[in-house]
Amino acid sequence: MKKILLVGTSFSAAPLAQFIKSLGYELEVCGNKPSDPCVSWAGKYHCLDYSNAEFLLDLVERESYCAILPTCNDDSYLSVIKVAETLGLPGLDDLATTLKLHDKFEFRGFAATHGIPVPKIWTSDPGGVIPRPANYPVLVKPVDSFSGKGITKVSNLNELSMAIDNAKLNSRTNNYVVEDFLDGTLHSHSAFLKNQKIYHDFFVDEFCTIYPYQVNCSNSPSRISLSIQKKMQASVEKLAALLNLSDGLLHTQFIISGGELYLIECMRRCPGDLFYYLISFSTGNSYVGNYLRPFIGEDFDFSKIDESTPWSRHTISLKEDEVIHGYSIDVAAEELRLFQLSESGEHIKKAPFGKIAIFFMRYQSTAQLFESTEKMADKVHFFTNRNIPL
Structure with missing residues (x-):
């Protein structure tokens, strides 16, 4: 064997x-x-x-x-x-290509050079170009973190130095990027590539309602327009061709701001927090299986026609550290599936450091889905040391 x-x-x-x-x-x-x-x-x-x-x-x-x-x-x-x-x-990108995708500073510089839409970046290194007063607000991020940790929104030059220290502290390589702050809607695109072309793909709407830089709510299908989808697909295939990417998953988070899209983060690993279940529940196709197949030399298997069943995903997290004994979920959905991550009575750190559970909900219509997804945090009620019956 x-x-x-x-x-x-x-x-x-x-x-x-x-x-x-x-x-x-x-x-x-x-x-x-x-x-x-x-x-x-x-x-x-x-x-x-x-x-x-x-x-x-x-x-x-x-x-x-x-x-x-x-x-x-x-x-x-x-x-x-x-x-x-x-x-x-075989079957994997080389290290230089991987770092070009996973390092936010390197990725933005490469993408901008080749006409792929990304946020504008600056540097505060000696001799570098720093944001001018009219450029604020900006975001300061670790170059190599996808968890939302170490990100700060900066309103003026006086706040920049402290934000950079925070980003470095949360970076494996002690590096950071300063980029334009874009106000818009957040989404993700999972493209399964074969010969640098999209073989199959999925779009998801995403929301950060507890911690501003960590996704805790998402839904499939997405509400974004067909024209934006086509622009995103074209950008991904251009990126894949430029970097000669191997077959497999390219997962990208992007923002739609002012009617235009901007690529924020790219990764070739499988997204965490059970993201794959959202796609599998909604479309009927195996996300996990198709992520793994290229690594073992097997062809993709998208044998089912995407069902587009309305499903949402919510990660239960906290705005402050708390001891959680239990919780209730007050939602009107056709089905609820719950995946527990913590134990009763456990001390849970605030987002983005701690998570309690992840649940998925199936709705009767996309209208109900779009109305409900970003409100999920308001539907979770906790039993803590302060309010548990004794």
């Missing part, structure tokens, strides 16, 4: 692990948390910090894997890329 190493063991990785097992492969996993969900039912568990690519390389060189697969976080994906490049493993 051929064996595969899945690099990650968290709750988001569990469906990926199950898909590999369903194909008949022997599954092994690695990570540094023995209590994680994937550990107990994988064929073999390797306890290591896979964010250190040297540790991962040492493991892969000792074992005979037919594939090593990244899961749903940046550390997993980047380490797999480094190992694959060192060993000459």
Whole structure:
């Protein structure tokens, strides 16, 4: 039996692990948390910090894997890329291409040079061009974080230095980007590429209603216009051709501002927080399976016609640290599916650092979906140390 190493063991990785097992492969996993969900039912568990690519390389060189697969976080994906490049493993982009996509400063500079719409960027490095008074507000971000951590909206030059320190503190590489603040609607695009063309894709509307730079609500299908979809598809295929991207997923977050779209972040790993379920529930097609198939040399399988059933996703999180004993969800939906992430009585950190649960809701109509999705946080009521009956 051929064996595969899945690099990650968290709750988001569990469906990926199950898909590999369903194909008949022997599954092994690695990570540094023995209590994680994937550990107990994988064929073999390797306890290591896979964010250190040297540790991962040492493991892969000792074992005979037919594939090593990244899961749903940046550390997993980047380490797999480094190992694959060192060993000459097929089916993945090279490290330089990966960093060009995953580094916000590098990506914006590359995209702007080639006419792909992105926010304008500045630098406060010595001799660099800094934002002028008319350019504010701006956003200061770590170049290599997709979690919303370390992002600050800056209103004037006096606030810039502190925002940069915050961004550096939340960056693995101690680097940051200063970019134009765009006021608009947030969306994402999952494109499954074959020969640098979009084989199949999905659009999703996204909202940040608890912490301003972390998505906690999303819905499928999306409300964006066909003309914007076509512009997005053209930008993605142009980017794929310029970088000669390998077959597989390219997931992009973008903003529509003033009737125009701007690409914000691109990633080739699977999005976290059970994003894949939103697509699978709504369309009937397997997001997880099609994310993994290119890594193991299999063709995409989008055998079903997209159903466009109205589904929303909400991550339950907090504006302040709190001890949560339980909660209720007051919604009028056709169906609710709940995925619990924390235990009763657990101390939960405020967003973007802590999460309680993720739930999905099916609605009767897209009108109800569009009306309800961004209001989900208002429908969750908590039982805490302050209000639980004693």
